[in-house]
Amino acid sequence: MWKWLHPYAKTERTYHLCQRLLPWFSVLGLAVILFATVWGLAYAPTDYQQSEAYRIIYVHVPTAVLSKSLYSAMAVAAFIGLVWQVKTSFMAMMALAPIGATVTFISLVTGAAWGKPMWGTWWEWDARLTSQLILMFLFLGVISLYKAFEDKQQAGKAAGVMAIVGVINLPIIHYSVEWWNTLHQGATILKLGKPSMPPEMLWPLLLSILGWALASGAIFLLRMQNEILQREIKRPWVVALAHKNSALSKGK
Amino acid sequence: MYFEDINGFLDMGGYGLYVWLSFGSGALSLLVLWLDSLFSKQRLFTQVLSEQTRQARIKSAAEKSAAAEQSAAAEQSAAAEQSAAAEQSATAEQRTNGETI
Amino acid sequence: MAALMAILKRDLALAYRQRAELMQPMLFFILVISLFPLAVGPEPKTLQLIGPGVIWVAAILSSLLGLERLFRDDFQDGSIEQLMLSSTSLPAAALVKVVAHWLTSILPLIILSPLLALFLHLSEPMYWALLKTLLLGTPLLSLIGGIAVGLTVGLNRGGVLLALLLLPVFIPLLIFATSAVESASMQLQYSAQLAIIGAMFLFSLALAPFAIAYALRVSQT
Amino acid sequence: MAVLSVTDLSVIKRDRLLFENLNFAVEQGSLLYVKGQNGAGKTSMLRVLAGLVDADCGDVYFSQQNIKDCRENYHLNLVYFGHKLGINLTLSAVENLEYWCKQHQVAIGVDTIFDTLAQLNLVGLEEIPVANLSAGQQRRVALARFWFKQDAKVWILDEPFTALDTQGIELLSKQITTFLSAGGAVVMTSHQALQIDYPTDELTLEYRI
Numbered sequence: 001m002w003k004w005l006h007p008y009a010k011t012e013r014t015y016h017l018c019q020r021l022l023p024w025f026s027v028l029g030l031a032v033i034l035f036a037t038v039w040g041l042a043y044a045p046t047d048y049q050q051s052e053a054y055r056i057i058y059v060h061v062p063t064a065v066l067s068k069s070l071y072s073a074m075a076v077a078a079f080i081g082l083v084w085q086v087k088t089s090f091m092a093m094m095a096l097a098p099i100g101a102t103v104t105f106i107s108l109v110t111g112a113a114w115g116k117p118m119w120g121t122w123w124e125w126d127a128r129l130t131s132q133l134i135l136m137f138l139f140l141g142v143i144s145l146y147k148a149f150e151d152k153q154q155a156g157k158a159a160g161v162m163a164i165v166g167v168i169n170l171p172i173i174h175y176s177v178e179w180w181n182t183l184h185q186g187a188t189i190l191k192l193g194k195p196s197m198p199p200e201m202l203w204p205l206l207l208s209i210l211g212w213a214l215a216s217g218a219i220f221l222l223r224m225q226n227e228i229l230q231r232e233i234k235r236p237w238v239v240a241l242a243h244k245n246s247a248l249s250k251g252k
Numbered sequence: 253m254y255f256e257d258i259n260g261f262l263d264m265g266g267y268g269l270y271v272w273l274s275f276g277s278g279a280l281s282l283l284v285l286w287l288d289s290l291f292s293k294q295r296l297f298t299q300v301l302s303e304q305t306r307q308a309r310i311k312s313a314a315e316k317s318a319a320a321e322q323s324a325a326a327e328q329s330a331a332a333e334q335s336a337a338a339e340q341s342a343t344a345e346q347r348t349n350g351e352t353i
Numbered sequence: 354m355a356a357l358m359a360i361l362k363r364d365l366a367l368a369y370r371q372r373a374e375l376m377q378p379m380l381f382f383i384l385v386i387s388l389f390p391l392a393v394g395p396e397p398k399t400l401q402l403i404g405p406g407v408i409w410v411a412a413i414l415s416s417l418l419g420l421e422r423l424f425r426d427d428f429q430d431g432s433i434e435q436l437m438l439s440s441t442s443l444p445a446a447a448l449v450k451v452v453a454h455w456l457t458s459i460l461p462l463i464i465l466s467p468l469l470a471l472f473l474h475l476s477e478p479m480y481w482a483l484l485k486t487l488l489l490g491t492p493l494l495s496l497i498g499g500i501a502v503g504l505t506v507g508l509n510r511g512g513v514l515l516a517l518l519l520l521p522v523f524i525p526l527l528i529f530a531t532s533a534v535e536s537a538s539m540q541l542q543y544s545a546q547l548a549i550i551g552a553m554f555l556f557s558l559a560l561a562p563f564a565i566a567y568a569l570r571v572s573q574t
Numbered sequence: 575m576a577v578l579s580v581t582d583l584s585v586i587k588r589d590r591l592l593f594e595n596l597n598f599a600v601e602q603g604s605l606l607y608v609k610g611q612n613g614a615g616k617t618s619m620l621r622v623l624a625g626l627v628d629a630d631c632g633d634v635y636f637s638q639q640n641i642k643d644c645r646e647n648y649h650l651n652l653v654y655f656g657h658k659l660g661i662n663l664t665l666s667a668v669e670n671l672e673y674w675c676k677q678h679q680v681a682i683g684v685d686t687i688f689d690t691l692a693q694l695n696l697v698g699l700e701e702i703p704v705a706n707l708s709a710g711q712q713r714r715v716a717l718a719r720f721w722f723k724q725d726a727k728v729w730i731l732d733e734p735f736t737a738l739d740t741q742g743i744e745l746l747s748k749q750i751t752t753f754l755s756a757g758g759a760v761v762m763t764s765h766q767a768l769q770i771d772y773p774t775d776e777l778t779l780e781y782r783i
Contacts, residue, residue, distance in 0.1 A: 037275065042261060043254055052265035059278040102285045109281075110274040117270050137521040144517060148508050151588045157571045158504040161564060162518055165500060169522050172553070176525035180532065215282065222289040229296040231589055233303050242300035359676035363665070370664050431658025438624060438654050439677040440646045573626050574587075 011228045012237050014088055018221040018228075025221060029214030036207035044201050056114040058204060062212035063107035064128070067135060068170075070100035070216065074142070075167035078160035090156030091231065093163065094146055095223035099216050101139035108132055127181035131174045138166040152231060356441040357449045364453035375419070375458060382415040382462050386469050397474040404473035405483055405534035406527075412462055412487065413494065413523055417516050419458040420498045421506075423450060424569065428506045433569060443569065444562035447499065451565070455495045463487045475534075482537030485547060486530035493554045496561035497522055503568030526550065576638070577602055577727050577759040578623065583632035585618050592618055593779055596632070600728075600759045605750070605772055608763045610779030616763045617657065619779065620732050623761060624654040636728070650679065651727040655734055659716040663705035667691060667715045670704060671722070680722050690721040694745065709737045717742075720749050729753060731762040743769060 040058035047054035074096040081089035111129050112122045123129070142159050149155030197205070232238050255261040264271045368375055389407050393399055427433045427450075436446055466487060470480040501518045508514070533546035579599035585592045592615030600606045608616050621627045623634055625641045625648060634641045636648040661670050671687050674680075691700050694714045696707075704712055713736070720729065729750070735743050747770045750760055754772050768774060 041271075041275070045254060046265070051267065053267035053270055055264065055271050056274040059274050063278065099285065102281050106278045106281050109277045113270045113274045113277075117267050134521045134524055137517070141518045141521065144514060145504065148505070148510075148514055151574060153586070153589070154507075154571055154574045158568070161500065161504060161568055161571070165497070165522060165564070169525070172525045173521070176528045180528045219282075219286055219289055222286075222293065226289060226293050226296055229293070229300065233296075233300050233589070234307070238300055239304055242297045242304075245294075245297045246301060356677050356679070359673055363662075363669075363673050366669070367662065367664055426662070429658070430662055431656060431660035432662060434626060434654070434656060434658055435660035435674060436677060437626060438649050438652060440650050440679060441677060573621070 011088055011091075011232055012235075015225055015228045018225045022218060022221045022225075025214055025218035029211055029216075029218045032207060032211030033215055034211075036204045036211050040204035040208060044204050045198065047201075050118065053114065053117045056110055058208045060107060060110040060114055061205060062209040063103045063110065064132065065209055066212055066216055067100060067104040067107055067132065070096055070103060071135060071139065071163075071170065072167065074100060075163045078163040081156060082160050082164070087153070087156070087231075088228075090153075090160060091227035092220075092224060093156070093160060094143075095220050095227050097139055097143045097146070097159075098223065099219050101136060101143065103212075103216065104132060104136040104139060108136065125181065127174075127178040130181070131177045134173050134177070135170070138170070142166065356439065357445055360436075360441075360446055360449045361453050364450060365457065368453070368457035374422070375461070378415040378419040378458060379461050379465060381418060382411050382465065383469065385411040385414065386472060390472065400473045401475060401479075401538070404470070404475050405479065405531045405538075407473065408466065408469055408483060409486075409490075409527055409530050412491065413520070413527065415462060416459055416491065416494050416498065417519065419454075420495075420502055420515060420519075421512065422458070423454045423495075423499055423502045424506045425502075428569075428572065434573070437569070437573070443566040447503075447565040447569065448562040451495050451499045451562075454499075455492055459491045459495060463491065476538060478537045478540065479534050482534045482543055486533050486550060489547060489550045489554055490526050490530050493526055493550070493557055494523065496554075496557045496565075499565045500561055500568055503565045503572060506569070507572040526553065576600065577636065578761070579635045579638075580623070581632055581635070583619075583622065583629050583634070585615060585622060585627075586630045587615070587618055591782060593782070594631075598777060600761060600775075602727075602757045602759055603754055604775060605754055605760045605762070605770065606775045606777055607768060608761065608777050608779065610763075611781050614779040614781045616779055617732055620654075620730050620761065620763065621656070624652065624656075624730050625649070626654075652730065653719050653723045653726050653728075654730045654732075655716065655719070656732045659712060661704050661712060661716050664703055666701045667696065667704055667707075667718075668700045670715060671718055674719060675722060678723065682722050686722070687718070690718050691715070693721065694718060695741065710739060710742060713737050714742060717746060720746070720753070724753060724756070724758075727758060729758060729760045729762075731760065733763055733765065735764055735766050747771075 037058060041055055044055070046052055074093050077089045077093040077096065080086055081093060108129065111126075111132065115124050115126070115129070116122050119126075142163050145162050146152075146155045146159040149158060229238060229241075262268055262272075386407055389403065390400055393403065424433065427436070437443060463484070466484065467480065470483065475483065498515075498519055501515055505515055505518075529546045529549050533543040533550075536543040536546065576599035581597055583596040584594040596619075598606070608619065610616050618627070622629045625634065625645060636644060636651070639647075641648045660674070661667075665673070668684065668687055668691070671691075672684065675682050675687075688700055691697070694717065696711060696714055699707055699711060704715060707715065713734075717734065731750075734746055738746065743766075747768075750762075750770055751772050754760060
């Protein structure tokens with residue numbers, strides 16, 4: 001009977017869950033990123049082929065790995081939202097999208113910065129860079145579609161459809177770009193990332209992936225809270241929370 | 253530490269620009285995203301409060317107009333009490349929101 | 354079935370009456386393509402090299418221009434509403450509308466393509482390959498485009514947004530289509546590329562009508 | 575027997591609750607007049623009733639069957655007249671109505687369409703593009719549906735009298751009364767006072783913030 005009320009009740013719980021998890025993710029994420037980055041930058045041995053430039057790997061690979069998993073996570077959230085009509089799911093989708101776009105952007109910039117010393121050019125139409133660029137546009141497309149709607153419930157559904165269309169296309173895009181690349185470029189590109197990495201290089205890499213994932217998780221929790229606040233602006237529990245918040249900031 | 257001194261660390265074997273550009277842009281983007289999320293949370297809280305004052309405004313306006321209506325109706329009914337009563341019983345049954353027909 | 358035929362007949366009649374509006378994307382198509390020789394020089398070799406890509410990019414852009422017409426008028430005057438309130442199945446009706454749109458806005462572009470092949474000095478095998486990729490690939494444009502139009506039709510300013518949503522999705526099609534023409538220019542087989550485009554087309558043919566119907570329902574809210 | 579009934583209907587639009595837990599039923603031969611000020615959610619409710627939009631909570635039943643399960647049968651027995659007329663401006667009145675009849679499986683010849691348009695005072699305007707007609711005349715063209723589908727069970731009309739002249743209002747009112755006397759059920763909104771000589775049930779939606 002109170003079906004429409006039920007999800008509201010759930011969002012309050014979700015909000016508090018986010019609040020509880022937030023400090024853990026923030027502190028752990030920051031600590032692990034710092035630790036892994038310092039390890040990677042200062043203590044890991046050098047690469048005999050690429051010298052110190054290879055250290056870009058400790059920011060490039062984590063962001064590149066995350067970008068695709070964030071898109072998949074976003075599409076999964078969209079799917080759950082569309083099939084089971086879960087409102088919170090759309091909120092999660094929209095909390096993930098800007099993080100995904102940012103992370104993709106970082107992977108593009110670092111990819112270019114790595115390309116300059118290695119390939120002698122800032123931008124190479126390398127398969128991975130190209131599909132990363134397209135991925136960023138897919139993220140931005142979902143975000144702008146969502147922003148274009150006044151009615152956020154409708155916006156969630158529309159952006160969800162587009163996210164799913166994108167995720168179906170993602171492997172096709174990836175495959176087609178790779179194929180197009182081999183067709184045009186041949187083996188002119190220096191292959192990066194050797195199959196076997198010495199453990200003292202690999203460990204900081206794995207740690208930095210973990211750190212970036214945790215930090216993205218922390219930002220996701222924060223943005224999820226924002227999405228909830230925005231949608232439930234008139235709920236009593238939100239109002240109580242806002243009063244508490246203003247009292248707190250005045251106390252300072 | 254792998255590097256001999258701080259200069260070697262900053263130089264990164266001649267690749268300093270690219271390495272520090274990468275890490276700098278990564279850190280900066282992450283920071284911007286994080287700050288944006290934090291600030292928009294604060295903004296949302298102030299929005300919640302201003303929405304509350306707006307609600308209160310609407311409520312008081314509605315009460316005022318209702319009170320004005322009531323006093324006007326009271327004057328009228330004093331003038332023609334009986335005819336009003338007769339009219340009321342004659343009107344079709346009024347149902348309001350929420351009741352079952 | 355009769356109801357679906359009625360939709361097809363109506364949309365074709367409408368297109369005939371609004372033919373002036375339909376001409377615009379076509380003129381745009383020709384104009385864009387004639388800009389290229391002016392920009393990169395009239396060297397037949399260069400033109401032949403960029404020709405297939407230019408024609409495909411121009412086809413995608415001009416199909417985007419006309420795409421909004423697919424549902425815009427019907428949405429604004431409430432015809433979609435009445436269609437949804439009839440016993441006709443919405444995915445089937447959406448598919449028929451996409452077919453009508455393809456016949457009226459995209460097919461003329463394909464018919465114009467020999468002229469443009471002449472402009473860009475394409476060889477005969479290249480032209481045949483181009484024609485085949487256009488015939489297989491443009492219905493895919495209309496089907497996927499229909500989803501995005503269905504989603505944005507309720508927004509008053511969907512034009513640029515539509516391009517932003519669709520262009521990344523069309524990239525594989527562009528890659529395979531132009532590579533087929535390139536293979537043809539080197540007298541190579543290109544059935545693999547055609548097969549991939551065909552597979553994508555069939556896949557979207559199976560799913561897109563339902564996605565379009567869902568999108569139209571979302572837009573009614 | 576209730577032709578149309580709703581249980582626990584709640585609709586949220588743009589994160590604003592329009593109404594909640596609405597329960598009512600419309601019997602055969604009865605007219606439900608939905609009242610309420612602008613923005614109270616009348617149109618949204620009619621759209622939910624017609625099955626154009628899903629409610630956020632609650633269900634609509636047509637002859638005791640959830641309309642989600644009998645969409646096709648329900649729509650065969652429904653005429654909906656909304657803010658948007660569903661009339662293409664480039665096509666003529668006759669073409670529009672012929673298309674609508676085919677869509678809604680109403681078997682009616684062109685002669686009947688001409689006759690009805692004549693009844694609606696549109697003689698001579700049948701075959702010119704609807705764009706050349708005045709706003710009131712365009713509405714009359716759309717209203718012709720109520721002459722074609724008198725065997726429907728439910729009519730839903732959203733502000734049907736807007737832009738109509740007195741004669742048009744009279745014509746439509748008479749048509750609605752005839753339909754009601756024949757056992758049809760009508761749900762309608764209107765900002766004008768109803769001129770229908772028939773017992774009316776009223777439902778008032780309150781404006782909520």
